[in-house]
Amino acid sequence: MAAFFIILILYLNFSVEKTSFMLKIVGITFVTVLTIMQVLVYISNQDKESEYDILSQIYMEKVLEGGTVKGGIAYILKWNREDNSFDQEKFDSKLHPNLEQIEIDFKNTLLYDEIFNLSEKDFRESLTKLMEESHRNFGGYKYSIINFLKEHPDLKDKTLKLELNKELSRLGLHVFVTSNKLDNIFEEDFCTKGKSYLENAQEVRMFRVALESRWNDCKWDGKEIALSKLKEEVLNYFRPFVPSFTRYYRKKDVGNHSLHYIGFIKYNHKKNNVSEVGFSYRTYREFMHPTALKQILVLGVVIVVIIFLFPLFFRGSLVAPLNDLLSGVEKVNEGDLEVEVPIRVKDEIGFLADSFNDMVSSIRDARKELQDYAEHLATKVRLRTEELSEKIEEFQRLKIQQDGDYFLTSLLAKPLNYNANKSTRISTQFLLRQKKQFEFRGKRADLGGDVCITGNLRLGIPSDYKRYVFAMNGDAMGKSMQGAGGALVMGVVVNSILARSAANDRILDISPEQWLTETYEEINSVFKSFNGSMVISASFFLIEESSGKTYYFNAEHPFTVFYQDGKATFLDSSLMLRKIGLESEYPFQVFTTTLKEGDVLIVGSDGKDDLDLTPDQDTRTINEDETLFLKTVEIGKGNIEQIEQLIYKEGEITDDLSLLRIEYGIRSADPEESSLNTDKTRNDFLKEETSDWSASYSHARQLYKDGNVKEAIDELAELYSKTPEDIKVIKLLALLSFKDKDYIKAVEVLGKYLEVDSELSEYWYYLSIANKKLGKFSEAIYASEKVLAKQPDNTNNLVNLSDLYRLQNEYTRAKEIAAQVLDLDPQNENAKKILRKIENGISKT
Numbered sequence: 001m002a003a004f005f006i007i008l009i010l011y012l013n014f015s016v017e018k019t020s021f022m023l024k025i026v027g028i029t030f031v032t033v034l035t036i037m038q039v040l041v042y043i044s045n046q047d048k049e050s051e052y053d054i055l056s057q058i059y060m061e062k063v064l065e066g067g068t069v070k071g072g073i074a075y076i077l078k079w080n081r082e083d084n085s086f087d088q089e090k091f092d093s094k095l096h097p098n099l100e101q102i103e104i105d106f107k108n109t110l111l112y113d114e115i116f117n118l119s120e121k122d123f124r125e126s127l128t129k130l131m132e133e134s135h136r137n138f139g140g141y142k143y144s145i146i147n148f149l150k151e152h153p154d155l156k157d158k159t160l161k162l163e164l165n166k167e168l169s170r171l172g173l174h175v176f177v178t179s180n181k182l183d184n185i186f187e188e189d190f191c192t193k194g195k196s197y198l199e200n201a202q203e204v205r206m207f208r209v210a211l212e213s214r215w216n217d218c219k220w221d222g223k224e225i226a227l228s229k230l231k232e233e234v235l236n237y238f239r240p241f242v243p244s245f246t247r248y249y250r251k252k253d254v255g256n257h258s259l260h261y262i263g264f265i266k267y268n269h270k271k272n273n274v275s276e277v278g279f280s281y282r283t284y285r286e287f288m289h290p291t292a293l294k295q296i297l298v299l300g301v302v303i304v305v306i307i308f309l310f311p312l313f314f315r316g317s318l319v320a321p322l323n324d325l326l327s328g329v330e331k332v333n334e335g336d337l338e339v340e341v342p343i344r345v346k347d348e349i350g351f352l353a354d355s356f357n358d359m360v361s362s363i364r365d366a367r368k369e370l371q372d373y374a375e376h377l378a379t380k381v382r383l384r385t386e387e388l389s390e391k392i393e394e395f396q397r398l399k400i401q402q403d404g405d406y407f408l409t410s411l412l413a414k415p416l417n418y419n420a421n422k423s424t425r426i427s428t429q430f431l432l433r434q435k436k437q438f439e440f441r442g443k444r445a446d447l448g449g450d451v452c453i454t455g456n457l458r459l460g461i462p463s464d465y466k467r468y469v470f471a472m473n474g475d476a477m478g479k480s481m482q483g484a485g486g487a488l489v490m491g492v493v494v495n496s497i498l499a500r501s502a503a504n505d506r507i508l509d510i511s512p513e514q515w516l517t518e519t520y521e522e523i524n525s526v527f528k529s530f531n532g533s534m535v536i537s538a539s540f541f542l543i544e545e546s547s548g549k550t551y552y553f554n555a556e557h558p559f560t561v562f563y564q565d566g567k568a569t570f571l572d573s574s575l576m577l578r579k580i581g582l583e584s585e586y587p588f589q590v591f592t593t594t595l596k597e598g599d600v601l602i603v604g605s606d607g608k609d610d611l612d613l614t615p616d617q618d619t620r621t622i623n624e625d626e627t628l629f630l631k632t633v634e635i636g637k638g639n640i641e642q643i644e645q646l647i648y649k650e651g652e653i654t655d656d657l658s659l660l661r662i663e664y665g666i667r668s669a670d671p672e673e674s675s676l677n678t679d680k681t682r683n684d685f686l687k688e689e690t691s692d693w694s695a696s697y698s699h700a701r702q703l704y705k706d707g708n709v710k711e712a713i714d715e716l717a718e719l720y721s722k723t724p725e726d727i728k729v730i731k732l733l734a735l736l737s738f739k740d741k742d743y744i745k746a747v748e749v750l751g752k753y754l755e756v757d758s759e760l761s762e763y764w765y766y767l768s769i770a771n772k773k774l775g776k777f778s779e780a781i782y783a784s785e786k787v788l789a790k791q792p793d794n795t796n797n798l799v800n801l802s803d804l805y806r807l808q809n810e811y812t813r814a815k816e817i818a819a820q821v822l823d824l825d826p827q828n829e830n831a832k833k834i835l836r837k838i839e840n841g842i843s844k845t
Contacts, residue, residue, distance in 0.1 A: 005035045022311055022319060030306045037302065041295050048291050052284065053264075057245050060264050060277040072283040074261050078275045079106045096278065097250035097261060104239045105248065105265060106274040107135045112243050113267045116165070120157045124149060127164075137236050139210030144171055147206055172241060174203040179238040187227040191218040194234065207237055250278065257281065321349040328356060337364045407440040409484050410447050416491025419706045420498070421454040425545040426469040426664055428454040431640055431707040433657040435607070436479075444710065449476035449483020449536075450605045450658035451490050452707070455498040457542070458507045459515065465507045467545040470498065473660040474538035475557065475605035477579070483656070486527075486534045490580075493523050512542045512551040513590040520553065520580070520588055527581030535581035539603050541662065548595035548664045553588070555580045558609060559626070561633050562593075563600040568633040571601065595664035600638045603660040604629070611651030616833065623651060638663075649796075697729065704732075709740055720749075727756055734763065743770040747779075761790045765797055772804060780804050795821050799830045811838050 008031045063069055063076065075096045078087035086099070093099055111134055118126045128149065131142050148167050155163055178201055185193050195215075198208045211234065214221050220233050240246070244266045252259035260281035267274045311319065321344045328341040337360055341353040373380070421428040434448025450473075457468045472494060476486025497519055501508055508515065519540065527534055537557040543550045552571075554560065556579045560571040571593065578584035595601070608629050614621040628650065636642035640659045647653065696719055703712035716733040723729060734749040750767040754760070768783035784801040787794060798821045805814035815838055821831035 005031055022314065025314065025318075026306060026310050029310065030303070033302055033306060034299075037295075037299055044291060044295065045288070048288055052287050053245075053247060056262070056277075056279055057264055060266065063277055064266065064268075064275050072279050073277060074280045075278040076275070077102060077278075078273055079103065081110065081272045081274070095252060095259060097252055097263075101236065101239060102250075102263075102276060104135075104137050104236055106267075106276070108138065108141075108239055108241045109244055109246075109265045110267050110274055111138060112168075112241055113269070116161070116243070117269070118161075120161055123157050123161050124155075137239065138241075140175075140204065140207030140237050141168075141171070141241050143206035143209050144204075168241065171203075174201075175207070175238050175241070178204050178207070179235060182231070182235060182238065185231075187231055190227060190231045190234075194231070204238075211237060248276075318349065321345060321353065325349065325353050325356060328353075328360075332360060332363075337367070407438070407443070407445055409481065409488070410445040413447070413451075413484060413488055413491065414708070414711075416488065416495055417452050417707070418495070419452070419454050420456070421469050421471070422456055423467070423469045423545055426543055426662065428469065428471050428660070428662050429640055429705065429707075430454070430473070430658065430660040431644060433607075433644070433653070435653070435656045447481070447484050448656035449478060449487045450474070450607070450656040451476070451487040451494075451536075451538075452658055452660050453491065453494050453498070454660075455502065457498075457502055457515070458505070459510055459512060460507060461509050462507055468512060469541075469543045469545060469662070471541045471543070471603075471660060471662055472538055473557070473603040473605065473658060474536050474580075475607075475656065475658070476536040477534065482534075486536045489526065489534065490523070490536050490538070493526055494519075497522065512544070516540060516542060516551055516553060516590050517588065520555075524580050530581065532582065535579040537579045537605075541601070541603075543595065543662065543664065548597075548599070550593050550595055550601075551590050552593075553577060553590055558604060558606050561602040561604075561630060563602060563633055563638040564596070564598070566634060566637070568602075568630040568638075570630070597665040599664050601662040602633055602638065602640065602643070603662075605656055605658045607653055607655035607657035608632075608647055608659065610653075610655045611647065612654050613651040615652035620654075622654070701732070704736060709736055712736055713740055713742070727753070730756075734766070738766045738770055741773075743773045746770040747774065747776075758786075759790075761787050761794070764790075765794075765800070768797075768800060768804075772800070772807075777804055777808050781808070793824060795825050795828060798824075799828070799834065802831065802834050806834060806838055806841065809841070811842055814838055 009028060059070075059073075063073060069076070069090070075092070076090040077096075077099075079085070080087070086103075091099075111130070114130060115127060118130070127145070131145060134142050145164070145168075148164065152160070152163065178198075181197055182190075182194055185197070198204070198211070201208075215230075215234060216222070218224070218227070218230065220230055225233075240248075245264055248263040248265065250261045250263050252261075258280075261278040262281055262284050263276050263278040265274060265276045324341050324344070328339050331339040339360060340357055343350045343353050417430075417432055419428055419430060430452035432448075432450055432452060434446035434450060436447040438445060438447070452471075452473050454469065454471045457470055458465045459468055460466050474487070474490050476483045476490065478486065501515070510518075527536065537555055539552065539554045539557045539560055541550060541552045552560070553576065554572055555577045556575060559573075561568050562571040575586070576591070577586050577588060609623060609626055611623040611628075612620045613623055632643055632646045632650065636646050638661070640661045643659065644657070647657070696715055700712045700715035700719070703709075703715065713733070713736050716729055716736065719726070719729045720733050730749055730753045734746060734753050737743075737746040737749055747767065747770045750763055750770065754763055754767065757763075764783045764786040768780045768787065771777070771780035771783060781801065781804045784797055784804060787797040788801060791797065798817050802814045802817035802821065805811075805817065815835065818831045818834050818838070821828050825831070
């Protein structure tokens, strides 16, 4: 009933079908009153049922004591426990219920009363003895009680008696359900379905145990019997186990209501017998009828009042005002703005009518203003255009001024990020990709808070000193100018300390730990003077050239990556020091480790981790997995150029990116050298060249190695203008133009190089990407197909080619290539993303 009530209320409140306000009021009232009536009727009937039970039990007591048997009593049956005999003087087996079931009920009731009449003292022992003497059809209850005693060995006396009572009440409900389920199984299916149901009914598993000794297949006690008899025998094990004076519903014939009875059983402990008095079911219905009739009459009156009189009750206060309001709305919809709704009552509907009148008045006024505005629109547009032009000019002036400030700051920062390491045992590389990109007077530049510096020191005494390589990577707090200011301060201070420590081949008589400590204290004191408005995270390293022993500290900078034998791990394990410029609850400490031949340290700012993994979606998903960079380092094999490209593939960078690579051992060649030089020209690059051209080209390559890509491009562009056919200049300029995202220049120079060397698949791929960025999809597809012919399993090219066909609306070819990618790499997110875009594109067409 509660579920029906909730469903109707929800339907009436949220139905989108056309209806009326009054229908909803009447409907909700009707359902609510019916629900209340249901509860009241239930309570009234329960009281009446209790009254019937009490009167019937009193009448039963009188009859059993020898009183007069009046109308309503159908039968009286007594069972003597001592001689196991029945007194059937007032019982006719042809008209009255099944005697075998009644006998089982007698014995169950007798056992129930005896159990709970046992003394609480030694209750467990007495109960066990009583179970041993129980009748055969009590087997299920018997095993359940014995199992309960085994599961609760700590319960005793009164507590055991109370808990047993609760357990038998719970068990009785399960037995009742099981009995009904078994009774509803057809006789021809009872052997299989009955067994199957009992095997799955864990709550009455002890009844299944009790039946196993008698019921095997379709045999009972090893004999073939009628299926109806078999069903009856099984159901006899599931007769109720309840106390005296519990109501029983009995029947002789299901279809004949005159043979339906209500019986009450009484166990007389003194006489040691059990009796049942059966009352005609018809007398029970006659007893309940007057109350039910009154309930029906009341319900009928309530229905008539709600359905027919409620609309009349609400006509003046609800229906008429609402109709007036609706009429006004219809007129406004037709364009009549002179309408005014009469206010009949000062309630919520009256407030709505008043608000509606105000709204219509506002619309009338607005229409007049709009008409006036339209008549003078040209003049107002001209004035607004002049104001907008002035604002744009002012904005442009401010923008140029701001870009000028940015450009001057970037010029100051560039010489401070200097890879000054000259060691032949330890190589250092770094790259800087500041987030803020801008253009000032035709020159592009960037600005940010990341800083990288390397250099060399000699520590010890003149007769016994050791050479050290210094390296640091930092990330100043704040965006654009604020971060750049912190990077400038750090660059100036660190370069000043290096110049002071290594000038004129100076040898410092100081330990590496002391030098790093004094350096930290000096830098920290400078930053603390800004009172917290300028702080920086950083990692500092001093590496002894001869032994590889490394001294370092980390001031709340991303953990350093240690790369060895193709495996990347974190050098640090926990926070050791707060950012420079802040008070730190951790004491300053210099840590040490030892590098072996070929070991690599990679330090980077948090730009390498703060990636937007879903750049094509409205909601950004920032990477929170700090171990993602470890996987990137392993895939890139410690090469920071490859690592950078892998980072771009993982997601969109949201902050400044800087990477510092330190490798212990013999200085290796530039990782890009293999892609920048052919076998023929490599030896030429390694020769000592003295010409101006050679010096310029070597300088450009060195600038690129040091991370100064833009300056290297400027130098190469000048060489290209002088020697436009030089294949080495073309190749390097093509690569750097692409990396600098100057796609117009990249397309020109890449195309020129591929005319000479058309076998370099990597450059065809770069050409495809550059054309795609410029919107030249046909040219991009041509270049990507070249790569496909040479490298059919190149997943990056396949993803690019699939997306190009999608952009050209060639969805069939795009889906084929995306499916090919997923065959090679089932987890490729880019291919899955392209397939989703293809489906969206198809649905829109």
